[in-house]
Amino acid sequence: MHVPARPRVPFEFHNKDDFPAKLAGWIGHVFYDLLPGHGYEIREEQIFTAFRLADAVCKGKVHFAEAGLGTGKTFAYLLTAIPYARLTGKPVVIACASTALQEQLAGPRGDARTLSRLLGLDLDVRLAKDPRQYICERRVERFAGPLSEGTDQALQDALRRSEASERGERSEMPDVPDRIWKMLAWDESMSCETCSSRGFCKLVRAREYYRRAGDLIVGDHGIFFDDLWTRDDRIADGKLPLLPPYSAVILDEGHKVMLPAAMRAGRQILKEDMESMLSLLEQLQGARMSLVSVTFAMRAAVARFFRLLYNSVCRDERTDRLAVRLSDVLLQAAETLRRALEALLRELQYEQELHIESLTTTQIQAFEARIERAAAALGRFCRNRATDTIVWVSRRDESFWVVPRDLGGLLKKHLFNRKIPVVFSSATLSAGGDFGYFARTLGLQEVSSSSVTSSFEFEKQVLVYLPRLVPAGDREDWFSRALKRLVSLLRLSRGRALVLTNYPSDVRKIRTGLKNYRFPFELLWEDRAERGYLVERFRKEVSSVLVGAGFWEGIDVPGEALSLLVIWRLPFPPPDPLIEARRREAEEQGLDPVTAVDYPEMALRLKQGCGRLIRKRDDRGVIAILEPLRGMPWEHVALEALPPGAGIAASLAPLSRFLNQKTSGAGGGGLPPATGPAER
Ligand code: SF4
Known part of the structure; x- marks a missing residue:
């Protein structure tokens, strides 16, 4: 049998002991010599992150790598992951937050292949998708033979397309409705071990393909935790685990892992x-x-x-x-x-x-x-x-969900005790540079960490507006004042705003409150259309305004279209059972659940929301927080979550100058002001 040659570590080293120093030297060479030679701009924040991460991986640590938008953290972790996989002879697993992100990372134009091309690494990177993304041929067989006349047309189409598909993946037939997909796709009730098609079906072939990855396996959080929680039992039962042995794991968008970790450890009853x-x-x-x-x-x-x-x-x-x-x-x-x-x-x-x-x-x-x-x-x-x-x-x-409470204990047993390097990478892991909250949610006492803000010049690009309004507790009065202030802000920015609320019902209330105003730009409401459609319109219709509670993260609108970010209310966490469990844990540890859980949760979400505004070096904009913040117990925590170095204004006048600087020559000016009741 032909055994493929093991890919070489891309630099010379003598033994494991001098590997860390040689790795650091190579990373420096890549950043300072090779990438600039290909026209890449190097960033100190990126290099710092790469060195700290390399050091932590070589020492087998759990590492939090917090790096703001635009720092290029993907290159930073890939430069360690690839040599480390080659040193150990086992792939490194990179778990992304979604299927789309894993395709982006490992796709033909993604960072992994780009880096491989630039450095001549001949990278072997393979996608490990959630098995629910594949048809189960045993399920499809149920419909074998001539279909009766009354068979659902959508089912007939899906069957034809699944037959013709090369990999049997959902991405090959994205328009198959969910209800039909559930009838054909694999789920936990299908036991592959006892199936006669085992070894031949498309899902099993896909699994076998990614299992042989030489360098990187790029999965999502779901498949990573599916594997993690079942790995020991599967091995004990003589079954193959979902992922092959791996040498390290990088959890991209690491701040999002707890929900998939909980759901994959739990059970759903429908x-x-x-x-x-x-x-x-x-x-x-x-x-x-x-x-x-x-x-x-x-x-x-x-x-x-x-x-x-x-x-x-x-x-x-x-x-x-x-x-x-x-x-x-x-x-x-x-x-x-x-x-x-x-x-x-x-x-x-x-x-x-x-x-x-x-x-x-x-x-x-x-x-x-x-x-x-x-x-x-x-x-x-x-x-x-x-x-x-x-x-x-x-x-x-x-559906009813039952999830084990002690997720920290499970993580310790199944992941941290294995002593392999584990990296959590994200733009939002700390509250004001303190990783304590995130570490506690993972059940960790000590971690290695690095934190760099984005390489943007926030002092020039962002102005924060903190008006003095009546406290939010006086809801009626606050609401009418906040609404008037919102109108003023939208006039100043001539639309081009994202308004983030913390309650979906606020979207309807704001719409009702604004009904007597006429604006020369479109207002897009979260509850009036599908999310993707709204975001696309918001991006294209530069002067439009988008209002919603669900846009705190996951939307990327660079340029003029997002010049004003309005935080209608601070994003304090809801009475979500997962958060409630953290509050209870904090109490059991003698901590105040409000300051130990609610404040850092709010700060992390606020940081994510603020991250929507500046997506590129030439973006500029205003963040207006309408919920009173000054003098509140959470003032310090909230201020720490704002873009570092950004100026703060308490009146509208500086905003006008700031926003007008942005519009001059940028094609966003010239719109008439809004008309409506006068602001008091
Ligand atoms: S091996 Fe598993 S996925 Fe493949 S046909 Fe059988 S049950 Fe379905």
Whole structure:
């Protein structure tokens, strides 16, 4: 068999001991000599980050690499990741926050391939996508043979396209509706280990392909945690883990890991899923009496549990994860449902032994996997009155989530104790340079860290406006004053503004408040159209204004179109169960949950929001915070989250000068002022 030659470390070194020094020397050579030779501008912040990160990786540390926008942190971590993978003979895993970002990083024009081309590295980088992004051929086979006349047209199209697709990936058929995709894609109920197509299907081939990566495996947070939480069990069961052995991990957008970590460690129970399983069982011809009665009992248990659960939900518009009020009656209903699930599981196992052909083996196995997971989650929920779990109801699909509370303990056991280098990279990991909050959420006491702000000149590019308004507690008065101030600001900037609210309902209230004003620019409202469409319009229609609660991160609008960022209210965290668990942990550690959790959470989100304004070196703009900040207990924390060095104004006059400097010659001027009630 041909064994491919191991790719070479791109510099000479004698042994492991002199590798760190040689790596640092090579990084310096790349930044100071090679990249400028290719027309790249080097940045001190980027070089500092690269050196600190290289040092931490070589020492096997957990490292927080905070680097502001425009510092080029991707090159900084790639320059260590590639030689380190070659030194150890095991790939480095880079986990991104989304499929789009992983494609961007490892795609033909992404940073990884660009660096490889520039430095002649002959990089072997492979994408590891979430298995839910692939069709499961066993599922597709269910529809084999001529389709009946009434078959859904969308399903017929999707089947044809999945057949013709090269890799069986969702990205090859992005317009297949979610509901159809769920019928064809892999999910946890499909057990690949017992499948006759194992080794031949497109998903398994994709997995085998990325497993052989020489240098880098680029996945997303989801697949990384899926692997992490199941890795030891899979190895113990003689199965291959999802990811091959790796030498280090870099968690890009590291501030976002806790939610996917929690969700992949937890279990989701969907009422709709259970009901469709029961409907199928109820339609079985000639089913045994015991199966009929167990199915009947389970339907009653499902109905009762979900009715009580939905009645126990604490609704809050700011979060998709709705907290649940625990009660004895709810816990009893959960226990009854758990027992009903176990009874059904026994019946299905019996059914399989009897070789009754009314259900296929695939169906039975899929049911069994679902039932086992749901019963385990309910068991965990009922144990110790749910003190070991975090639970919520998803606003999107009304599913019930049960997640282990001690995520820090799990991370320690499965990741940090392995003593491999782990890098969290992001523009927002610290609150005012203090990484304590993020470290605590990960259950870490000590970490190595580096922090550089962006290479932008904020003192020239940003002016912060902090008006003196009445405290936000006096809501009526504050709202009308803030609204008038917003009108003044929009007039000054002639639109070109992003207004960030903390409550979705504020979007509607602001719209109502502005209804008597006429503006010579378009106002785009978050609740009136799809997010991607709105952002695209906001980008293209330079004078437009975008208002929403969901744009604090993930939107990139460089240039004139975003000249004014209005923070309508400070983004204090909602009563989200994950945050609530952190508050409780802080209390248990003797800390004040408000200052130990709420303030740093708010500061991190505010920092992300402010990061929307300056995306390029020639961007300029104003950040206006309408919620009172001066003299408040959180003043210092909030000020630390603002772009460092930015000037602060308390009146509108300097803003006018600042914004007009921006518009001169930039094509954004010439719009008539807004008309409407006079500002007092
Ligand atoms: S191996 Fe897994 S993904 Fe492939 S067809 Fe079988 S169950 Fe589906």
